[in-house]
Amino acid sequence: xxxxxxxxxxxxxxxxxxxxxxxxxxxxxxxxxxxxxxxxxxxxxxxxxxxxxxxxxxxxxxxxxxxxxxxxxxxxxxxxxxxxxxxxxxxxxxxxxxxxxxxxxxxxxxx
Amino acid sequence: xxxxxxxxxxxxxxxxxxxxxxxxxxxxxxxxxxxxxxxxxxxxxxxxxxxxxxxxxxxxxxxxxxxxxxxxxxxxxxxxxxxxxxxxxxxxxxxxxxxxxxxxxxxxxxxxxx
Numbered sequence: 170x171x172x173x174x175x176x177x178x179x180x181x182x183x184x185x186x187x188x189x190x191x192x193x194x195x196x197x198x199x200x201x202x203x204x205x206x207x208x209x210x211x212x213x214x215x216x217x218x219x220x221x222x223x224x225x226x227x228x229x230x231x232x233x234x235x236x237x238x239x240x241x242x243x244x245x246x247x248x249x250x251x252x253x254x255x256x257x258x259x260x261x262x263x264x265x266x267x268x269x270x271x272x273x274x275x276x277x278x279x280x
Numbered sequence: 281x282x283x284x285x286x287x288x289x290x291x292x293x294x295x296x297x298x299x300x301x302x303x304x305x306x307x308x309x310x311x312x313x314x315x316x317x318x319x320x321x322x323x324x325x326x327x328x329x330x331x332x333x334x335x336x337x338x339x340x341x342x343x344x345x346x347x348x349x350x351x352x353x354x355x356x357x358x359x360x361x362x363x364x365x366x367x368x369x370x371x372x373x374x375x376x377x378x379x380x381x382x383x384x385x386x387x388x389x390x391x392x393x394x
Contacts, residue, residue, distance in 0.1 A: 200380055211384035263380050267312045271323040
């Protein structure tokens with residue numbers, strides 16, 4: 170049981186490049202979330218999904234898109250990366266008790 | 281709207297002394313509350329959760345928290361700090377709507393002096 174996994178762990182992009190971050194969970198959870206973490210700001214919700222085929226905007230959705238084609242996977246896309254998107258990105262899935270289980274994170278730098 | 285405030289951005293204690301990390305929440309109804317810990321360059325790990333079953337909640341690694349509705353507080357405590365407790369701690373509230381989103385405090389960095 171791997172829990173929540175994220176790929177890649179690190180990535181460096183140039184401004185304007187695109188990329189996709191992959192999140193996978195093996196706990197059969199319905200709800201999945203993408204957050205970004207910046208110094209002194211805690212975690213902020215980017216997008217979330219309440220089930221396969223559904224997505225919704227969170228607190229800071231601009232510049233990101235998501236897809237949930239399979240229940241176990243939740244993808245986060247950056248179509249045209251900007252330096253303001255330099256951050257650490259965390260994926261999470263929600264358990265039966267309301268708690269969320271987090272992946273190890275992806276550290277993204279946009280030059 | 282729900283929110284959570286962590287009253288200290290940094291807390292420094294000596295090894296073996298008690299730990300107190302303070303958290304106040306704002307909610308129009310009884311919320312679900314959590315404490316998470318994040319060690320450097322790691323993901324977030326759940327320490328404990330309050331979901332209205334008992335006001336004193338015991339978590340992992342000797343941590344516990346008490347839900348006080350009259351004070352709208354959910355402070356995290358540990359009787360004796362260990363060096364391995366040095367990390368960032370987040371108080372989190374969940375507005376029990378259909379999204380089950382989590383709202384994070386800004387975090388408290390715990391330093392443990394030898």
